[in-house]
Amino acid sequence: MQSPFELEISRRGLLISSAATVAVTGAAPSLAAAQSAGTDMALTSKLSFTVNGESRSIDIDNRTTLLDALREHLHLTGTKKGCDHGQCGACTVMVDGRRINSCLSLALMHEGDEITTIEGLGEPGNLHPMQAAFVKHDGFQCGYCTPGQICSSIAVIEEIKANIPSHVTGDLNAAAQMTPTEIRERMSGNICRCGAYSNIVDAIVEVAGGKA
Ligand code: FES
Numbered sequence: 001m002q003s004p005f006e007l008e009i010s011r012r013g014l015l016i017s018s019a020a021t022v023a024v025t026g027a028a029p030s031l032a033a034a035q036s037a038g039t040d041m042a043l044t045s046k047l048s049f050t051v052n053g054e055s056r057s058i059d060i061d062n063r064t065t066l067l068d069a070l071r072e073h074l075h076l077t078g079t080k081k082g083c084d085h086g087q088c089g090a091c092t093v094m095v096d097g098r099r100i101n102s103c104l105s106l107a108l109m110h111e112g113d114e115i116t117t118i119e120g121l122g123e124p125g126n127l128h129p130m131q132a133a134f135v136k137h138d139g140f141q142c143g144y145c146t147p148g149q150i151c152s153s154i155a156v157i158e159e160i161k162a163n164i165p166s167h168v169t170g171d172l173n174a175a176a177q178m179t180p181t182e183i184r185e186r187m188s189g190n191i192c193r194c195g196a197y198s199n200i201v202d203a204i205v206e207v208a209g210g211k212a
Pocket residue numbers: 080081082083084085086087088089090091092101102103104
């Protein structure tokens with residue numbers, strides 16, 4: 001006769017083997033279907049787009065994010081990977097003039113798009129006005145968030161202009177809306193662990209021509 005201990009062991013063994021059987025039998029058809037479907041499914045694709053004014057074509061794994069395509073395939077490492085989850089803004093680039101978190105976007109979604117990264121804005125000796133303003137106002141410390149901050153801030157100025165009510169036109173009125181409060185709110189998705197926020201806002205306000 002089995003002891004209570006042996007009975008408990010056998011019962012546990014039965015439960016484990018039953019669960020394993022259910023898992024195997026339940027998973028097998030979908031796995032087989034996926035494998036069979038996979039024979040016709042491409043795992044990589046060709047992506048053609050424009051990056052910083054240059055036509056580029058790359059073969060990439062379909063699951064590649066735009067951020068990884070830029071950094072790993074095109075070696076444009078100015079765009080930074082912070083959280084890789086859409087929470088820090090370090091990976092901000094512009095797509096057709098609008099800012100996005102490139103870590104949240106599959107590269108293949110950007111076929112034919114025009115991408116602008118920090119490398120496309122300026123270069124030493126010929127900085128973009130926003131880059132120059134960041135230097136002038138000390139808008140960075142370690143610099144890790146800075147490429148994303150700069151791409152974001154350039155797009156923010158265009159966003160503010162685009163959101164001006166239709167009956168309000170002209171640069172003066174646009175400038176009036178470039179307030180530090182408005183800019184802080186719109187830049188809130190770009191985190192700076194060094195806390196250079198006030199200097200970043202000063203730089204953006206200057207470029208925007210708003211009130212500091
Ligand atoms: S790396 Fe994309 S939002 Fe943080």
